[in-house]
Amino acid sequence: MTALDLDFVRSQFPAFSSPVLSGHAFFENAGGSYPCRQVVDRLTRFYTDRKVQPYGPYPGAQTGGAEMDEARERLAAMMGVATHEVSFGPSTSANTYVLAHAVRKWLEGTGGAVIVTDQDHEANSGVWRRLADAGIEVREWQIDRETGSLELSALAALLADGHVKLVCFPHCSNVIAEINDVAAITAMARDAGARTVVDGVSYAPHGFPDVPALGADVYLFSAYKTYGPHQGIMVIREPFGMELPGQAHFFNNATLYKRFTPAGPDHAQIAACAGMADYIDALAAHHGVAGDALARNRGVHDLMRAQEVAVIQPLLDYLSARNDVRLLGPREAGRRAPTVAVELAGSAEPVSEALGREGIACWAGDFYAVRPLAALGIDGEKGVLRMSSVHYTTADEVARLISALDRVL
Template sequence: MIQLSEIRQHFPALNRTENGLPVAYFDGPGGSQVAQPVIDAIVAYMTNGGSNLHGEFATSKETEQCIDRARQAIADLVGAKPTEVAFGQNSTSLMFAVARALSRTWTNEDNIVLSEIDHRSNVDSWITAAQDKNTNVRFIPVDTNTLSLDISELSELIDSNTKIVAVSLASNVIGTITDVAPIVKRAREVGAIVIVDAVHAVPHFAVDFHTLDVDILFCSTYKFFGPHLGVAVIKEALFDSLNVYKLKPAPSYFPDKLETGTQNHESIASLESLVEFIASFGNGNNRREKIVSAYEVIEKHEKVLDQRLRGALAEIPEVTLYQSPYAKTPTIAFRIEKIDPISFCQQMASRYSIYIASGDFYATTLCDKLGITEKGGFIRAGLAPYNTEQEIDRLISATQAIIEAAQITK
């Protein structure tokens, strides 16, 4: 078992310096840094000889074995079966592919239900498919006071003509964790398919696909220490019936039928090492138990950092925090009075070697409803297990310094 206090030594990117200062990464929601075991696994695959599938030679068979092990590893990570796991370019691409397949049977009498809090990938993939079929699109509204979904009219939104309900498990910009249970319950009553965007959830807390009882779940490995890959997890019965668009000679069985073209084998070959790395921070009798235990350790660490940063920002008069009173990930969205978000981030990078991002982060409907789209959107500080209290203090001090400098120049 690796102690979380030792985690930084496993990330070579943390040795980067800029302007004589160590870089502090707060851009994890856009993509975390990559763990050394993952890098080693990618190099090993490429060094030993890669190959395409279905060959009668060693490198081809080894590639197939790598994919099998990767499916099992991701299945252990999210509480699924390996046959329910498919890989792709990224979650967005997989969403579009699944949407195209699901929408084959939609009509103008049907509807789909989405959410106003979501990343556009979990919106536009389904909207574009609905437009092709003249299918009605409905939205679960976001409550701008609590920054969570308002499910008070769920029974009216989700009805007997609803084909799918797509929501995020956690907001990638404000961190709000969605209680999907009542949404799943209502969807089950009318026979609708439930789709969950867990891209921002999986990096921060243990997810159990079967306990959630959703039909489809998406995540991306580059959000939690891995390479740029998307993952679709689909219940076996649905996956079997899914009429995907594919090349005629390509496999017609799942999960392979969703994986169009040659996959990124070198990245897939690293996923077992990625999951083993996460599991190494926990205890248990098997890998799944270790993973769940590891997330408890990660959550405890991130909570300390999250509270430290939120508490300090809340005491700065010029800062407006956008946060739900309910459960949330350690992802802090804020704005600073009279300071453009882009300018703030530029100063953070150039003066203080702190990497922090700004914008709408593809949560455009949320930004519109909050009236900040034309103002540059949010500043987002995303925390990861490799962040430290010292880095939090650097961010707080730098924020205060930038605000003071702006006041002096006015």
């Protein structure tokens, strides 16, 4: 497989030539990636030439509506789903909140149960736990208190009585970072008669999902973490989407991509999301990845992951060798996303501030992962130091980070 051409990759991101941003090695990607040039150009063009009510009977409106449609069509093709199975919303948290309202009406009074994990970001935990207020049973799939892993045997026990109708879990945690076996989990749930909701926010930056291969009924992620604008993207497969009660205006409920969008989405940002597909296609063309949109996406995913694994392993080795930090998640880069969180002896915030003075951009805190940190015995007030990379991170930047950690720690 051809190695990722980092010079080409980084040329696609205006941030790397920004006098404001380029002075720091950027390790806060889990909080939001840099946008690619294609997204910035499309957003600028929309606000310059299309910023009218879309789909109207005049040129700017027609072109604006066509670009919104293009974004949905191309992202759907990349992820292997039908165009109408892709919904946009203001954020993944908002999309999950609306989806949970639909599930409440779907399950209320049926005796059906929901499984949620304590490995999740709160956006994919709290909304499901609040279903208990409506009398719906909520079961917790708990992580291993030492490793942070979700064990399939524990899930099997929770599914055994046949009452579970929905399993909600992350593709990977935003602090533990172990990549969960989504295909195996969705297959177990399906065999038990349950649907699945996968929070892909922390994984999608490392490669857009192949949804049919994963087997999820719902897959959610955030465009601002996948090189795009601040939008939440929800893939909801048609059988489940049409089974759930609609949450939009009654006259929009027949259209799946409008069914769980109670408020009008941001037109310009939807149109700009086509720039993410432009970027994947540019990487595919440059690296000789051929085939249809899904095949190109798969090939680029593999290039991204290979780069990330190679670059982040030295940081994992360095942290594993220290006796004054606790590394969360696997020590092998191939088993995890390159989101690296560590528990320190004291508060993590001053260390992130010191790293900032050393030319390293990262942060500290609980990152809304209050439940997994508590399950691992970590004081939420103390927080963790999190250093997160993506495919455009270089080996030199990781070496700079390690040198800075040597000085700061």
